[in-house]
Amino acid sequence: MRSINPDGSVTARARTLLYLLDKPLTPEEISQKLGQPLFNVKTSLREMVLSHIIDQKGERFVITEQGKEKR
Secondary structure, three states: OOOEOOOOOEOHHHHHHHHHOOOOEOHHHHHHHHOOOHHHHHHHHHHHHHOOOEEEEOOEEEEOHHHHHHO
16 A cells, blocks of 8 residues: 555555654554554555655654655
8 A cells, every 4th residue: 555646745544644753653653553554554664764754763763844744
């Protein structure tokens, strides 16, 4: 399931994830809060990091300024 649309906008699911990242969270914490399988969350996180809307800090993920603009 894609998180970023071809036009660069984020999907509703990705937007929900961006709101969760007001504080740094691990993939496991995100998975639990969203009620989504961990492998789906990790796929979304990878895609969103490559799009520079979130960043990885150690084991946790945080929203970037670019990500805040996409919410």
